[in-house]
Amino acid sequence: MSADWDVAVVGAGAAGLTAARVAAGAGLRVVAYERLGPGGQLVNLTTLHDHPGGTGPELTAALTAAAEGAGVRLAYAEVTRVQPGPPTRLTTSEGEVTARVVVVAAGLSPGRLGLPGEAELAGRGVSTCAACDGPLFRGRPVAVVGDDEWTATEALELAGHATAVTVLVPGEPRWSAARDRLLAAQQRVEVLTGAAVTALRGEGALSGVAVRTADGERELAVAGVFPFVGRRGPGGLVEGLAADADGRLVPSAGVLVAGDARAGADQTLAAAEADGRAAGEAAVAALAAGAGSLRVVDPTHGVRPEPAGAGAVAASTAAWTDVALFTNSKPNATELLRGLGGRLQAHWALPELGFAAKESASVAADPDQIDWLAQRFKMVLVAVGD
Template sequence: MSTDWDVVVVGAGIAGLTAARACAERDLRVVAHDALAPGGQLINLGALADWPGPPTTGPDLMGALLTDVMDRGVEIAYGEVTGLRADPLTVEAAEGPVTTRAVVVATGRRPGRLDVPGADAWEGRGLSHCATCDGPLHAGREVVVVGDDEWTAREALELAGIAKRVTLVGAAPGWSASSTRRLAEAVEVRTGTVTALEGDGTLGAVRLADGEVLDASGVFVYTHADPRSELLDGLPADAAVWSAGDVTGADRTLLTAAADGLRAGLAVVARLEES
């Protein structure tokens, strides 16, 4: 059966574009959709200390990857994908439905959230999810970072170069040994949970479960960053649809996302070459 595309990738971050490249290398017709602009989390990152090869930044790495995939014939489409249908496999894209032989869903995660009453009201008034984006607003001031994974540690270290003091609060720290060593040099790490945000108009303090109150002009939240996996709901088990990157619930690291994108891309290639 003729289709509009061989492969549709939903989400043009590092996982999605790595999958797109793997498919395009086999001369498949590939389009990568993104609701806003290509880049995902990469465009919000500064220096990438854990990326192999010459020193680079998130935007520079994304620019190189985007140029690479476009040179290989991948088309970039803008707009939100709202649904997937099987038999025939159809993507409900911004420009209308398109048919495809395979789909890779790389839609990432939602921003982190605090399980604290009224936390949403602090968005834009001290509550943030991006150290590179909003860290400069807190230069020379005290901030709190909430989370317990490798991504949280990376963001805390980014803020340590900006803020006067960074306190990292995690219920069950699960970052790597190398991050533990780096954090010990620049960040105060506390085991615990946040129970309240306090301030008059803008954030002024963060209250912990043990009753301590930490002065803070900003709180950077990475807990409960749920996968954006709705597109995968209700699809038959044998559908030619793969997920890649943060949407799988895997550890939030760039290397993990890139490796997962490659895995998904190669799986698509194998499936389509068999059919």
């Protein structure tokens, strides 16, 4: 099966970068797509409450460096459609590419209250990024709407700026006990359960919200509201892939899902990294399982004996897009290489092999051609003759 990439990762947040690094570390050709830049929501965190030390931007830089160091190519393009294969086809803002395995780590959409006037008040009191806009509300009260881990994280972020942070939970909190303890330790934070925002107040700028509770309606005077309800996963991105009620994807053969985009995922940084690691390992295993194995044969003495105590020969992940033949155009070298290529094709049942040759045996190889071979193929078999 030919493809542009062994693994394509949609999203370059904590889960996506980790998955890409693991797959590339196993020698696979990996590309990670992100519309703007790596990090996802991680870049907006000044404090990492469930990760040892550092800030969001610092961890983003470390994850990006590790992925690129392993050989991952970062592509700044938006993926709008994934069609499972083989090979799987990805429609991007830069054109169509193919991959043998796809990991979707696209995260969730921004929160949304779905109330009249919300769009008009965006940037004028309605925000979905505490780290971005929190400093604008220094010395003023704000509200946070939601019930999950990310809601609690953003409330903790805002507690460093606002005079008061009221967390409005539509039902009961779903965040972890660890998050609950952190919120309880913040004197500026109050959590109201069974509270739903029914209206936004203010013209030109937010002045408050109407809140419905079990005790009836009440007005809450706040300068900012941060909604984290209504966030949705990338449901519909992958043709034929099932999604839950919130648009989070259920993994299937050929398409892996990691991080917040996966149905049932925990919304913590540690869980995202673990999810990405598992997805990367699954991609490596899937490609290894679909490849044949290669025995070393000596042309004079036949199959070499296995060394004492040696285990089974590891499966190869070679495909025709990984292997190319290159000759200096001498007839004897070309004949030798073509013969070896034929044996490889027969062994792996491959439709074709890459092939390139110097224009003439008497001139130097074209540097551009050599660069192309190095970038396009994992294995280049070279034969020269006198």
